[in-house]
Structures are given as C-alpha cells and as structure tokens.
Amino acid sequence: MTDPIPTSVDQKPVATQRPPSGMSLHFNGVRHMIPVDARTTVLDALREHLQLTGTKKGCDHGQCGACTVHINGRRVLACLSLAVAHTDDDIRTIEGVTPSDGALHPVQEAFLACDALQCGFCTPGQIMSAIALLDEIKTEQGPAARLSSDEIRERMSGNICRCGAYPNIVAAVTRAMAGQDGAR
Amino acid sequence: MTTTQENSPAHVRVDGRAKVTGQALYTADHHPPGLTHAVLVGATVPSGRVTGLDTAAASAAPGVLLVLTPANRGRLGQLPDGTRYDGWPPEARPPLADDTIHRWGQYIALVVAETLEQAQYGASLVRARYETAPFATALDDATVVSRPEQVMGEPMQISRGDPDTAWADAPVRLDVTYTSPNNHPCALEPHATVAEWDGETLLVHDSTQWVRGDQAVLSAAFGLAPEAVRVRAPYVGGMFGSKIATGSHTILAALAARRIGRPVKIVLTRKQVLTNVGHRSETVQRMRVGAGPDGSLAVLRHDTRTHAAVNEDGNPSEFHEPTSTMSRLLYDVPAYSATHESARLNVMAPGWMRAPGEATCQWALESTLDELAYEVGADPLELRRRNHAGRDPHHDLPWSSKHLLECYEQGARRFGWDRRPDAPRSLRDGPDLIGWGMATATYPGWRFGATARVRLSGTAGGPRATVSTSGSEVGNGAYTMLAMTAAEGLGLPVERVTVELGDTGLPPSAQTGGSSLTVSTAPAVRDACLDIRVQLARLAGGRPNMADGDLLAEVPGATLTAEASTSPLFLRDGEFAYQSFGAHFVEVRVRPEIGRIRVSRVVSVFDVGRVLNATTARSQFIGAIIFGIGQALHENLIYDPVHGLPVNADLGGYLVPVNADVPAIDVSWIGAPDLAFNPLGCRGLGEIGITGMAPAIGNAVFHATGVRVRSLPISPAELVR
Numbered sequence: 001m002t003d004p005i006p007t008s009v010d011q012k013p014v015a016t017q018r019p020p021s022g023m024s025l026h027f028n029g030v031r032h033m034i035p036v037d038a039r040t041t042v043l044d045a046l047r048e049h050l051q052l053t054g055t056k057k058g059c060d061h062g063q064c065g066a067c068t069v070h071i072n073g074r075r076v077l078a079c080l081s082l083a084v085a086h087t088d089d090d091i092r093t094i095e096g097v098t099p100s101d102g103a104l105h106p107v108q109e110a111f112l113a114c115d116a117l118q119c120g121f122c123t124p125g126q127i128m129s130a131i132a133l134l135d136e137i138k139t140e141q142g143p144a145a146r147l148s149s150d151e152i153r154e155r156m157s158g159n160i161c162r163c164g165a166y167p168n169i170v171a172a173v174t175r176a177m178a179g180q181d182g183a184r
Numbered sequence: 185m186t187t188t189q190e191n192s193p194a195h196v197r198v199d200g201r202a203k204v205t206g207q208a209l210y211t212a213d214h215h216p217p218g219l220t221h222a223v224l225v226g227a228t229v230p231s232g233r234v235t236g237l238d239t240a241a242a243s244a245a246p247g248v249l250l251v252l253t254p255a256n257r258g259r260l261g262q263l264p265d266g267t268r269y270d271g272w273p274p275e276a277r278p279p280l281a282d283d284t285i286h287r288w289g290q291y292i293a294l295v296v297a298e299t300l301e302q303a304q305y306g307a308s309l310v311r312a313r314y315e316t317a318p319f320a321t322a323l324d325d326a327t328v329v330s331r332p333e334q335v336m337g338e339p340m341q342i343s344r345g346d347p348d349t350a351w352a353d354a355p356v357r358l359d360v361t362y363t364s365p366n367n368h369p370c371a372l373e374p375h376a377t378v379a380e381w382d383g384e385t386l387l388v389h390d391s392t393q394w395v396r397g398d399q400a401v402l403s404a405a406f407g408l409a410p411e412a413v414r415v416r417a418p419y420v421g422g423m424f425g426s427k428i429a430t431g432s433h434t435i436l437a438a439l440a441a442r443r444i445g446r447p448v449k450i451v452l453t454r455k456q457v458l459t460n461v462g463h464r465s466e467t468v469q470r471m472r473v474g475a476g477p478d479g480s481l482a483v484l485r486h487d488t489r490t491h492a493a494v495n496e497d498g499n500p501s502e503f504h505e506p507t508s509t510m511s512r513l514l515y516d517v518p519a520y521s522a523t524h525e526s527a528r529l530n531v532m533a534p535g536w537m538r539a540p541g542e543a544t545c546q547w548a549l550e551s552t553l554d555e556l557a558y559e560v561g562a563d564p565l566e567l568r569r570r571n572h573a574g575r576d577p578h579h580d581l582p583w584s585s586k587h588l589l590e591c592y593e594q595g596a597r598r599f600g601w602d603r604r605p606d607a608p609r610s611l612r613d614g615p616d617l618i619g620w621g622m623a624t625a626t627y628p629g630w631r632f633g634a635t636a637r638v639r640l641s642g643t644a645g646g647p648r649a650t651v652s653t654s655g656s657e658v659g660n661g662a663y664t665m666l667a668m669t670a671a672e673g674l675g676l677p678v679e680r681v682t683v684e685l686g687d688t689g690l691p692p693s694a695q696t697g698g699s700s701l702t703v704s705t706a707p708a709v710r711d712a713c714l715d716i717r718v719q720l721a722r723l724a725g726g727r728p729n730m731a732d733g734d735l736l737a738e739v740p741g742a743t744l745t746a747e748a749s750t751s752p753l754f755l756r757d758g759e760f761a762y763q764s765f766g767a768h769f770v771e772v773r774v775r776p777e778i779g780r781i782r783v784s785r786v787v788s789v790f791d792v793g794r795v796l797n798a799t800t801a802r803s804q805f806i807g808a809i810i811f812g813i814g815q816a817l818h819e820n821l822i823y824d825p826v827h828g829l830p831v832n833a834d835l836g837g838y839l840v841p842v843n844a845d846v847p848a849i850d851v852s853w854i855g856a857p858d859l860a861f862n863p864l865g866c867r868g869l870g871e872i873g874i875t876g877m878a879p880a881i882g883n884a885v886f887h888a889t890g891v892r893v894r895s896l897p898i899s900p901a902e903l904v905r
Contacts, residue, residue, distance in 0.1 A: 039301045048221075048300055053213035054206020056421070058372045059454040063835035066372060094206035108204040112196060115799050118807060119659030120203030121373040121421030127204060149848075157842040160835065162372045162422050163659045164810030165803060166846040 024087055027052065028096030036083055043067045043078035046093060054094035054124045058160070065159030068125040068132075069093050075132035094124035097131060107131050107176045116172035118163035126159045130173050134180060147177065191855055194798035195678055199419075199663045208419045211391040212376040216447040219378070220249060221300040222440055223307040224433060224456060226289040230530040230828025231319030231494075234283040234292055234312050241309040242295055247302030249444050251310065252294040252436065254280045260405045260435070266501030269632070269694070269752075271400025272429040274462060275533040276499040278405075279432035285314065286495040287530045288829040289459035291432060296440050296448055319530040321823035323468065323491060326527035330492060335506040335541070337754065342512065344578060345519030350483035354474025358555055362471065362548035364878075364896040366821035367464040367814075369537045370840060373421020374457050377437040380447035385412045390434055392417050393427040393656050394695030399688045401430035402438055410688075417686040420658040420696075424811070425536030426461045427658075428697050433460075458833035462535025463821055465490040465505040465526075469548035474519075479560040479567045483519040486511045486548070492526040493533040503534060506541035510875075511549045512578040513761070514626055515571040520578065530828055536697065538811055539871040542627050543878070547815070547896060550623035550879035555892065564883065565592055565601060565622055576761035584760035584860035587791040588624070591767040591854060595622070598850055599769035599787040608890035616773040618784075619888025625790065625876035629703070629762025629858075629867050631753040632694030636708035638670055640716050641743045649674055649681045651709055655693035655701045656686040659807075660870055661800025662701055668797055669706045669864070673713025691747060699764075699868025704750050706796060707862040711748030719744045750862065760860050764867045766790035768809070768880040774888045779900030781885060783813055787850045790872060793858035794865035805851045805873045812877020814841045817897050 022033050025042075027050060034049045043060075046052045046069075058066035060079045067078040070092040097105050104112065107130050117123040133155050137145040147155070152173045153166070161169065202208040227234070239251040257280040266272040279291055293310050297303035320326045332340050351357065378389040386406065392398050395415040403410045420427065433450045441448040452460065472485040488507040496502050508522035537543075553571075557564040572589060575582045596602065604620045605611065611618035636653040651670045657663050667681040674681075684690055693705055756762060771785035788809055795801045818839040824831050832838050857865025878896060885903070886892050893902045 037299075037301055039305075044300055047213075048215075051215050053209070053215075056210070056373070057212070057451065058374065059835050061454060061834055061836065063454075064372060098205045104201070104204065111204045112200045115197060115200075115803050117197070117200065117203050117659075118661075118800075118803055119371070119373065119420065119422040120199070120208050121210060121371075123203050124206040150844075153844040153846070157844040160372060160840060160842060162370060162424070162840060163803075164807030164841070164846070166810065166841070166843040167806055167849055168803060169843060 023084060025083060025091060026089065027091050028093060038084050040083045041079055042069065042081040042083050042086060042091060045083040046078065052093055052095055056121055056124060058122065065129060066122050066125040068128040068159065070128060070132055073135065075129050094128060105131065106179050110172040110176040110179065114168045114172040114175060116165050116168040118165055122159060122161045126161065126169060129156060129159050130176065133173065134177060149174065192795040192798040193668060195664055195668050197661060197664050197800060198667050198678065199657060210373055210419050210421050211378060211389045211417065212449065212451045214378045214389045216378065216380050218446045220296050220298060220444065220446050220448050221303040222294050222296045222437060222448050222450045223303040224291050224450065225293040225295065225307050225310045226456065227285045227292050227312070228288065229285055229314045229316050230288040230321060232285050232314050232316035234285065235315050236313035237292065238311040239293065242306040245302065245306040245309055247298040248295060248306040249298065250296040250440055252280065252440055253292065254282055261407045263404050264400055265499065271397040272501070273401055274429040274432055275493065275496060277495050279436050286493065287532055289456065294436050294440060296444060319828050321529050321531055321828045322825040323466065323489060323527045325825060326529055328494065328497070328528040330497060330526045330528065332504045332524055332526055335504050338506060338509050340506065340508065340522065340524035343521040347483050347485055347519040347521040350519035351472060351474045351485065354482045355477050356475045356560055358552060358559060359472045360552055360555060360894060362469045362551055362894045364467045364544050364547055366466050367537055367819045368458055368821050368838060369424035369426035370458065370838060371422030371424055371426060374452045374454060375427065375431050375433060375461055376451040377434040378447060378449045379438040379441040381442050384408065386438055388413065388415045388434065388438060390415055390417055391420055391427055393420060393423040393658055393697055395654050395656065395686055395688045396692055397428065397695060398430045398434060402435065405435050406438065415688045417656050420656050423658050424538045425540060425697065428536060428695050429462065431461060454835060455833045458821060458838060459830050460532055462532055464537035464540065465534040467505055467507055467544045469507055471548050471552040473552055473556055475556055475560065477560060479556055479562045479570055481515055481517040481571050484511060484517045486522040488523065489525045489527060491529045491531065491534065494528045494530055496533045497528060503536065505534060505544055507545045509541050510545040510626055513576045514549065514573065514624065516573040516577055531823060538808065539627060539874045542875045543815060546623065546875045547878045550876055551882050551894070554621065554879065554883040554886065563606065565596060568592065568624055579756055579761055581756055581761040584762045585793065585856060585858035586765060587854045587856050588765040591765060591789040591791050594852065595767040595769050595787050595789040598852070601769060608887050613773065615775060617776055617888040619772045619774065619884040619886065621880050621883030621887055622767060622769045623876035623880035623883060625766035625768055625872050627699060627764045627872035627875055628755045629764065629861055630698035630700040630755065631703050631750060632698060632700050633750050633752040634693035634704040634708050635691040635747055635749040636705055636712055637691045637745065637747045638709060638712035638716055639743055639745045640674060647676060647680065649676055650684065651681060652684040652690040653693045653705050654686065654688055654690040655705055656696045658696050660696065660701060660804060661797055664800055665702055665706060665796045666709055669709045670713055673710050674716065699870040702796060703862055703866055703868050706866065707864050708748045708750045710864055712746040715746035715748060716744050719746070762861050762867065764790070764792045764872050766872055768876050770880040770884045772881060772884040772888055774885060774903060776889065779903035781817060781898060781900065783881060784847050786847060788873065790853045790869065791856065792853060792869040792872060793856070793861060793867040795853055795855055796864065796866055801869055802851050804870050806849050808871060808873025809849055809877055810841050810846055811874040813845060813881065815874065815896060816878040816881040820897050
C-alpha cells in the first residue's frame with residue numbers, strides 16, 4: 001500500500017502568502033490590536049499573541065472545556081472560536097474575573113476552600129464555567145434559583161478534570177451559590 | 185491548621201491561589217523572546233518504511249524556519265536505557281532515527297515556524313510515501329510473543345508450593361478469564377516542551393514528573409555535562425505515569441532550538457498524547473483458584489498476556505504491565521504460580537499508568553474472589569477475611585504495618601454492608617436494580633529517595649524558611665505537604681515557609697511516581713529541620729530550655745541551612761514488606777432495559793500510614809477512585825486491527841469520567857503510622873485509590889443484575905443480552 005496522495009518533488013508550494021493582518025479584540029475590557037491571521041482561534045490569540053496564558057489548551061477540539069472563556073457573558077470554548085468572528089465582542093478570561101486588589105472572586109474563593117482542584121490545569125476553565133453557570137440559573141430561574149448537586153454535575157460536565165476533583169467542584173459551586181444569597 | 189476526624193492535620197493548598205487565578209505557569213505558558221513553534225508530523229501507516237518524504241512545500245511555506253527529518257536530524261548521543269533509574273527515554277529507538285515505521289503516528293518530521301498557525305500549516309504540507317509491511321495491533325494477530333523474566337526487578341514467571349497438586353486436590357475450582365483494554369493516563373495538560381539554548385547550555389521547560397530524568401536523557405543526547413542542562417517543571421498539569429519517560433518531542437524541541445538558534449515550543453496534540461507517550465497495555469488474565477468448601481484458598485494460578493511494542497524487543501528496561509505482583513502476596517495462598525506473555529504489536533511502547541500492574545491485577549483477582557464467594561456461599565467480605573494474609577506469603581516477611589481488617593470493618597460500617605442480601609437482583613429502587621459490591625485495594629511501598637534543603641533566615645518580620653528539592657508538584661499537593669512538614673519541624677506557621685520544586689538546580693529528587701514523592705522528600709525535610717534545630721541549640725549556648733521562637737529571634741539577618749536525604753527502598757528489605765491496603769464498597773444502579781450503569785455511592789477506607797495533609801490526601805484518594813470508575817465503565821483506547829490506527833484518540837472517543845459520572849464519595853483512613861518505613865510514618869497514597877475500584881463496581885453490577893461481566897469497560901450491551 002502506498003500513500004494515495006500523489007507526491008512530486010517539483011510541486012509548487014500550495015501555500016499562498018498570507019501576510020498577518022491586524023485585528024482588534026476586546027479582552028477583559030481592553031482593546032488590543034493583534035497581528036493575527038484569519039486562522040487564529042480566540043484561544044491562540046489569548047495565549048500566543050497576548051500571552052494571557054491563564055486560559056488552557058487541553059484538546060483544541062472542544063472536548064475538554066479547559067479553554068472556557070466568557071464571550072458577551074456566556075461561556076464559550078475559545079479553541080472552537082475564530083478570533084476574526086469576535087472582533088466586536090467582549091471576551092473575558094480568568095485574568096479578567098480576578099479582582100485587581102489581591103482578593104479572589106467568590107467562585108475562586110470557593111474552589112480554594114473546597115480544594116476543588118489538584119494539578120490546576122483545568123481549573124481556570126472550571127471556574128469560568130461555574131461563574132457563567134451561576135449567571136445562567138439566575139437568568140433562567142430568577143435570583144433565588146437553587147440547583148441540586150445532580151444539576152450542578154450535569155451543567156459542569158463540559159469541563160473535564162482528569163485529576164478527579166469533581167465532588168469538590170460540586171461543593172465549591174454549591175458554596176458559591178449559597179454565598180451569592182448571603183451577599184444580597 | 186485544622187484537624188480532621190481521622191486525626192490528620194489539614195491545610196489549604198498553598199499553591200491554590202496561583203492555580204485558581206490562572207497565574208501558575210505550566211510549560212506551554214512560557215514565552216521566551218524570539219520563541220518559535222514546532223509541530224510534529226506522524227506516520228499514517230502502522231508498519232513499513234518511508235520511501236519518499238517531500239518537504240519542499242513545507243519548507244517554502246510562509247514563516248517556516250526548519251523541517252527536521254531523519255535525513256537532516258544529525259547525530260544524537262547514546263540515550264540511557266533506564267536500567268540504572270537515572271533517566272528513561274520513551275522507547276529504545278531515538279526519534280527520527282531512520283526511515284523505518286513501527287507504528288501509526290510515529291514521528292517522521294518536525295516543522296518549526298514563526299507562529300503556531302504557520303507551523304501547523306507547514307506540517308500539513310509534508311508528504312510521505314510509504315512501503316508498508318505486515319503488522320499487528322490485535323493480540324491474536326501477533327507473530328512474536330515474548331516471555332518477560334522481570335519488570336522493575338520483580339520476576340514475572342514464578343511458582344511457590346505445589347500448584348499442580350493443589351489444583352488437582354482442590355474441592356472447589358474456578359477457571360475464569362478476565363480482560364482489560366488499553367487505557368491511557370491522558371493527563372489534561374498535553375505534553376509540552378519549551379527549549380532554549382544559551383551557548384552550550386540548555387534550558388528546558390518541560391511537562392515532566394522527573395526533571396532529573398530529563399536532564400540525564402538530554403545531556404546524553406547532546407553530549408553535555410548534566411550541569412549544562414537545566415530542566416524546570418514547577419507546575420505539571422497532571423501526569424499519572426505518562427511524564428516519567430523523557431518524550432521524543434522533548435529531545436526534538438531541544439535539537440530544533442539548537443539548529444535555528446532560537447527557543448522552540450512543542451505542544452503535543454491530544455491525538456499525539458494518546459498515541460505517542462505510552463499507555464496501559466490491554467491484559468488477558470486467566471485466573472485459576474482452588475479452595476476448600478469454606479472458600480479458604482489452596483492455590484492461585486495467574487496467567488497473563490499483555491502487549492509490548494515490536495521495536496522494543498531486547499530493551500533491558502522494557503515495561504510490561506506487571507499483573508501478578510499483587511496476586512502473589514495479597515492473600516494467604518499456600519500454592520501459587522504466575523506466568524506472563526507479551527505479544528509484540530505495532531503500537532507505542534506501553535508505559536506506566538496510575539497503579540501499573542496493581543490496577544489490572546486487582547480487576548482480575550478481586551472479581552475472581554467475588555465469584556468464589558458465590559461459589560461457596562460466603563459473604564464476599566467474609567471470604568476475604570478468611571484468606572487474610574498476616575504476613576507477605578510470597579516473600580515470607582512480616583508486613584511493616586497492616587490494618588486491612590480495620591479497613592474492612594470501618595468501610596462495612598460506613599456503607600451498611602451488614603444489610604446486604606446475598607442473592608443477586610434482590611435490591612430494587614423503582615425502575616433500577618441496585619447492587620452492592622466490594623473489593624480490596626492494595627499498593628506497594630516505593631521510596632526512590634531525595635535530598636531536601638531547608639534554609640531558615642531571620643528577617644525583620646521574623647524567621648522564614650525555604651524548602652528546596654527538585655521533585656515535581658503534579659496535583660499531589662507537594663508544595664503544601666512539604667510546607668507543613670517544615671512548619672512542624674521548625675515551629676513556624678505554614679505561611680512562613682516557601683517551597684521550591686521542579687528544577688534541576690535544586691537538590692536532587694527522584695521522579696514524582698510510584699506514590700513516592702512525599703515518602704522520599706518529607707522525611708528528608710524533617711531531618712533537615714532537626715539539623716537546623718541542633719544548629720539553633722548551639723547558638724543558644726547554655727540555654728537549652730529557651731523557647732524556639734526566642735531562639736529564632738536571636739538570628740535576625742542570619743541564615744541557617746541544612747540538607748538531608750532519604751535512600752531508595754523498593755517494596756521490602758531484609759526485615760519487612762512495605763505495603764498499603766484499603767477497601768472499597770460500591771453501590772450501582774442499573775436500568776435493566778438499557779443496561780445503563782450509574783455508580784451511586786462509594787465508601788473507601790485506606791491504610792496508608794500517617795496522612796500528612798487530610799485536604800490534599802482526600803482529594804488524591806477521590807481522584808484515584810474516579811480513575812477506577814473510568815477503568816470500570818468508560819476507558820478503552822481502540823486500535824483498528826485492519827488499518828492499525830487508533831480510532832478514538834481524542835477526548836470525544838476515549839471517554840474519561842465527567843462530573844455527572846461521579847457520585848458523592850466517602851473517603852476515610854486508618855492513620856496508623858508506619859514508622860518502619862520512615863520516621864514520619866507515611867506511605868504513598870496517590871495510586872492505591874484506583875486499585876480495586878473496577879472489580880468493586882463489577883461485583884456490584886453482578887449483585888444488581890446477576891450478570892458476571894469479565895471484560896472492561898463493562899458495557900451496557902452485556903447487561904441487556
């Protein structure tokens with residue numbers, strides 16, 4: 001058996017020159033001009049072009065959730081989103097939800113208190129997912145919304161944690177959900 | 185610090201803040217000036233050779249700086265073979281060695297470019313022409329079968345007592361075969377390397393659980409003194425055995441960086457992770473047990489077939505999933521034999537995965553014991569008590585510390601095991617069949633050894649300590665445990681201790697593997713702290729009763745330093761066998777019409793010596809238990825027997841547990857210190873949780889349905905036949 005793709009040593013390069021084009025993106029409330037090409041994902045724009053590396057690449061296929069960010073307030077997989085499609089959108093990352101005064105977001109605080117992490121690689125994605133989840137239920141069910149542990153498990157199942165922090169993640173989301181009430 | 189019900193101290197993860205804010209820097213987060221990106225190209229046939237490799241289009245593509253192939257790779261030095269435990273390449277054959285193809289996905293080229301997108305595009309332009317050769321990716325198709333004599337020093341073809349006679353004489357006999365598929369560690373952080381040269385010195389950020397192993401392999405590959413290679417891995421995004429060996433990609437990243445004179449970053453794709461860093465081999469385990477009418481074991485014969493790679497025959501440190509290392513010692517069996525065959529297949533060389541050998545052994549052994557319990561009409565827990573081994577029967581040594589019977593008792597109580605009806609299909613809840621199953625967990629005591637340095641400095645704000653050792657934090661909680669150990673040793677609050685890890689520039693430590701990092705490093709930290717206390721006492725002169733805080737207050741600006749080491753100790757010495765134990769009790773709910781299995785309750789109790797930090801220990805136990813749920817119900821890396829490629833090498837196809845698969849998990853431990861193992865009394869605990877989980881689930885499925893499933897993962901299809 002030989003490779004069915006024809007091979008020719010004098011084949012002309014099929015690549016056409018794609019000079020990097022600038023594009024304007026809003027990350028964490030700041031407008032950035034980035035010399036990215038049309039193939040660049042939101043994830044690679046963040047990590048490789050802006051060096052905002054809190055958002056992680058676990059699979060690049062939309063299957064693990066490690067790259068979860070918020071686009072216009074909704075949780076989105078940055079690896080499946082082309083940067084050019086989001087030039088007018090508000091993109092928020094783990095760096096953007098962390099308060100600048102050294103404090104933690106209540107969901108970050110809950111993850112820490114419940115030991116809802118081990119290696120920490122999926123953690124930014126889990127936290128971005130959990131923050132959006134708490135917003136989702138308020139939108140869907142009103143401010144007094146409560147989720148059962150089973151509902152939290154289901155709604156957090158787009159984020160894989162290979163270390164297996166799942167029960168502690170459920171505890172952290174539950175704690176953050178209760179804390180929201182207390183704050184009101 | 186708080187204290188839990190198990191009387192263990194507990195402390196929040198000291199690296200937790202960096203992790204929840206995204207500030208912890210993993211390998212691929214490094215971005216040195218002038219960074220370039222590399223993408224690997226894999227073979228698309230499973231066997232044969234490359235007859236033509238066209239890199240012209242790739243080389244001419246925008247931004248491409250280098251295309252490395254066997255034709256221009258150049259010379260690499262002789263890599264260590266792993267026999268001296270000083271460093272391990274992923275396979276004996278160095279990367280890009282020649283045009284031979286042993287397996288699908290084997291690297292045939294590396295494309296380096298200015299940007300990631302350009303490297304990905306360049307890699308897509310590399311064209312290969314192949315001459316294919318016969319191959320095998322299924323056990324039954326193998327033409328070469330090896331019989332390994334040993335794995336990691338443990339013999340694989342063994343016998344004790346008189347198994348033939350005992351089998352012939354046994355009143356009760358079972359002859360059953362259990363199988364398990366390829367599993368993959370599949371850490372969420374893909375393997376990654378950032379390599380940069382400064383003249384003749386090499387700095388490598390690597391996703392590794394063994395910076396010194398990397399240092400040994402890389403210095404050998406490039407003909408450098410070890411000191412000329414610095415490897416850093418302060419944060420590792422999970423590993424589970426797959427980051428012990430130095431990856432081919434790591435060697436190639438360093439080679440490419442040297443060639444172009446700029447830093448190079450490689451991050452494996454998920455598919456490359458699943459096909460190029462080693463997996464847990466499939467197993468076929470024939471179990472023959474002979475017993476008395478009460479289930480007392482008379483003989484156990486354990487015959488295993490696994491697979492190995494075709495190109496690894498003759499590698500002296502070749503790894504074969506060592507299934508019999510636990511069956512030979514876990515129960516009091518007078519006659520025993522084990523054999524091991526390894527079929528050579530066109531796949532990546534199998535490697536270590538969490539509890540390598542133990543997790544697969546326990547699947548076969550603990551399921552077989554459940555069958556025996558039903559055969560003789562005994563309660564499965566009572567059957568295990570009857571066969572309890574008061575000493576290591578194979579090596580004829582006393583255990584250093586064993587509290588397995590207490591694990592059984594405590595687990596049964598917490599679970600409510602005494603309310604379990606024996607008969608299958610006797611528990612129901614609405615449409616669901618309920619089943620209760622149990623199994624024993626066990627994992628041996630490894631200590632690979634480490635040196636730790638403790639530095640105590642008087643500062644204006646009071647004394648501060650720094651702990652330094654080169655072992656890696658991989659999610660195991662090493663930063664926190666070592667900070668707690670030093671805090672206790674020096675009488676300081678944990679907040680005043682800084683821990684430095686994952687850097688070859690620090691005092692040497694062996695790999696974070698074999699559940700041994702804490703047992704290697706924490707006793708060394710303790711001894712260094714004792715040394716510092718002696719130094720302090722000398723400073724105090726004739727005032728031995730002076731309080732520590734006052735002593736420390738006397739050294740503002742001064743720095744006291746001490747180093748201490750632990751030596752390697754593998755499994756046993758002349759005095760004791762070192763072994764951890766535990767018990768899992770599991771409830772499953774099965775929907776009979778569709779065969780859906782849900783694990784609805786888990787109670788696990790462990791005997792792992794003293795637990796240094798309840799918070800991170802509990803998390804590791806739970807995580808390993810979830811690995812066991814994956815082993816039981818989900819994980820199966822499938823190689824196509826016709827085309828030889830892995831057909832499900834991504835996270836949509838290789839299923840691992842997600843949050844909705846996991847119930848509340850009740851974990852506790854006995855906490856009795858094993859002071860023979862080390863002065864802190866701790867044994868490792870990162871892996872034991874997976875052992876016994878798959879059979880506990882399988883046994884619960886049998887109790888729920890009356891169907892005995894002997895192959896993993898347990899498929900719903902088996903339950904609706």
